[in-house]
Amino acid sequence: MSPNRRPGARTAPLHDDRRRTFPQLAPVAGTDGRFAATWWGNAWVEALEDVALDPARLARGRAYAGGGHVDAITVTPGRVVAYVHGSRPRPYRAEIRLKVLGDDDWERFLEAAAARPDHIAALLDKDVPHALAAVTDLLPGPGDLIPDCSCPDHGYPCKHAAALCYQAALLLDEDPFALFLMRGRGEQEILGALSHRNAARSAAETTAAPPRMPALPARAAVIAEPAVALPPPLPAPAGPGRPPACPEHPDAPDPLALELLATEAAARAHAFLTTGHDPVAALTPWQDAIRLAAAHPGSGLTASTRALYRDLAAALDRTPSDLARAVAAWRQGGPAGLAVLEDVWDPPAGPFDRARPALVSADFPHFRPWRNRLSTPSLQLRYGRDGLWYGYESDPGREDWWPRGTPDTDPVGVLADLLGR
Known part of the structure; x- marks a missing residue:
């Protein structure tokens, strides 16, 4: 069993693979400090807390969640819905929306998971490795969660939507496959795809012969005449390699930061090797900081990624809030989206x-x-x-x-x- 899971198992939720309804959770005794037990559950909460406009509404929503005001939660791709009991007899319908991942994102996630048996074992044990979550935007970033509620309060979010967000974090503690479903894929679909890829990879490793490398006799390489053409250069790899794992050590730098830097260096080197163009060279330091934060899934959410936001913003004399807003614009439309955030201009007639x-x-x-x-x-x-x-x-x-x-x-x-x- 994963060490991050809460004690006390619940009955299995009734669901098909693309729609799951989870029974109402029992009230939580005490909600001081971190609300969820897992790093991904707290990342989910902080995605909404980082952009909430009213801390008082968040506090009331947190109390509602801890007090058992949230009914059964239904999860479908891109939506989390539940009825939340407020001060009136009739409950309100609260909803959290988020973007589902595209097919290319899921391909990267499944390939990364299938490549490492320890990742598959962790998923089966209801655990989400940091390195696997970093492959794609699995965890929501600031502004990715869009709350809505049938109540008359127009706060962002209202206390009922905030309560649903907090309660959903407890749900993710127990079953991270609910997060995968929110992003568009059901548990059986993911496990089936991993089983197929794992079998194909095992078969390829046992039957594939190593490629024959071009060779040149040593004597022919050093004599001047007759000239012998050198073998053609090896083809460029299809993509940048995976950086080595950096074990944690009290006296070593942050392993997640090292992995981020290594991944960035590999991606830039591969782009330069295959295209002759450095995709980062034309960016200003501010744009590059935004790109780095936006490319890091869950940026600004966990302790390590909050440190990334803080350090990037401080290096450019900006605030973490400035960086979070710019990251939201970059994720909305890339460099063009950032220009819309920062540029006020007079458009021509049309x-x-x-x-x-x-x-x-x-x-x-x-x-x-x-x-x-x-x-x-x-x-x-x-x-x-x-x-x-x-x-x-x-x-x-x-x-x-x-x-x-x-x-x-x-x-x-x-x-x-x-x-x-």
Whole structure:
């Protein structure tokens, strides 16, 4: 049994592979300090805490979760839903949305898991190795969790959605496959894919003969005449290699930081070898810091990655909050998304002028224009130089805008995505 799991097993949830409903959890006695027991459970909580606009609502949500106010939780790809009992007799429907991983992300995850028997064993024991979670954006980052609730409170998040988030962390403590389902793949689907890959890898290792390397006689290599052509260079590998594991030691640097640096160096070297171009060379130090933080799954969540945020921000005379906002913009649209966050400009006549009539026709008449932005007290659309609209949200009256949703050429589509329609 994983040492991170809480004592006291519950009955197995009723589920099919793409929809699981977990029974209501018992109240938690005492919620001081870290709410969850596992590092991935606390990473889930901190993804919402890092961008929450009201700590008081978070505290009430934490108390609701610890007091057993959250009913059974239903998990499907991209959604976590439960009814939460508040001060009124009728419970509210709370929901947490997050992006599902694409097929390429799952391919990287499954290949990395199948390559190491200890990773497969850890998953079967309901444990998630740090190195495996770092292969893709498995853990949510700041701004990746989108709360919603049927209550009249427009806080971000309200106490009911916060309670669901905290309770979901306890759920992930017991069964990390619930996190995989939130990201788009069911437990049986993942285990079946791992079994197939493991069998194929074992068969290949036992039957494949080592490749025959080109050779040249030593005498022919040193004589001047007749000239003998050297063998062609070996082909470049398909991808950068995996960095070596760095064991933890009290006097050694942080192993996760070393692994991050080694992975970055391998990726840049492979890109330069295959294309002759360094993909990082044109970035400013600020852009490179944002890229590093955005590429590190769960950045800013665990103790080690919070240190990464702190150190990167301090090196450039920025705050961790500045970096978290910039990372959210980078994940929303890459360098173009970061430009939309930082650049205010006057767009020419055309798509920007047609946006307000389109919003009025879709029953969204209250957007005020300013430069390349259309705003209401809590929603904002920003027009980028790339011709795309980018969604932003803020608590009403705070002017604390955070990137949300997926960019689109249609402002109505971006707004519908923000509102969950």
